[in-house]
Amino acid sequence: MCAEACPASLLPQQLFWYAQAQDHERLEAHNLFDCIECGACSYVCPSNIPLVQYYRAAKGEIRHAQDEKVKADHARERFEFHKERIEQAEREKEEKRAARREAALKAKANPPAADKTDGASGSKAEAKPSSSAADIIAAAQARAAAKQASPEDQQAKLERTIAATEQRLIVAEEKLAEAIASDSDKQAVFSAAVENTRQKLQQSKTKLAELTA
Ligand code: SF4
Numbered sequence: 001m002c003a004e005a006c007p008a009s010l011l012p013q014q015l016f017w018y019a020q021a022q023d024h025e026r027l028e029a030h031n032l033f034d035c036i037e038c039g040a041c042s043y044v045c046p047s048n049i050p051l052v053q054y055y056r057a058a059k060g061e062i063r064h065a066q067d068e069k070v071k072a073d074h075a076r077e078r079f080e081f082h083k084e085r086i087e088q089a090e091r092e093k094e095e096k097r098a099a100r101r102e103a104a105l106k107a108k109a110n111p112p113a114a115d116k117t118d119g120a121s122g123s124k125a126e127a128k129p130s131s132s133a134a135d136i137i138a139a140a141q142a143r144a145a146a147k148q149a150s151p152e153d154q155q156a157k158l159e160r161t162i163a164a165t166e167q168r169l170i171v172a173e174e175k176l177a178e179a180i181a182s183d184s185d186k187q188a189v190f191s192a193a194v195e196n197t198r199q200k201l202q203q204s205k206t207k208l209a210e211l212t213a
Helices: 013-022 026-029 040-044 050-109 113-147 150-182 185-210
Strands: none
Touching: 013 026, 013 113, 026 050, 040 050, 150 185
């Protein structure tokens, strides 16, 4: 009855069986997508089977499966392209490495003539630093000798130092006396300054005595 009622000349009963079995190939082979979902088959069905709902669900499943297949194919193509690209990059790297190795071997086997001359001049270059180091040392010694003051100059310098230190000692002793008089808490500081200045004065005097002895 359903087959007779179908305006698309389909076989609704077979479509129903394959839809229940989710047999997509046979559904498509029986032209499921020609069904216009008019409902005539369901209308005449003595068992009141909701045929159109089965067909609609089967169409959805088939479309979903097709979409998934397209996505999977696309992902597979991308993966294969990516893999091929990496392999290609690796091949290029390996080729470059091999070229470098070969060039290095060639350079080792046939060193350029310039290298030999460089090697010869290398010993000269090594000698140069020693001579330059000797020059530097000689210059430093000359500067040190120039800096070395004459005994007369040293004596004059020490005498100036002694005079200045004596002045500083007088000032320090005055400050210490004032601190003691005012019972200031800086007595210890001034006392240390006086003692330090006395020591420096004594050292300068000793040096001067040694110089003039
Ligand atoms: S619903 Fe589809 S199978 Fe049923 S009668 Fe209409 S066209 Fe034919």
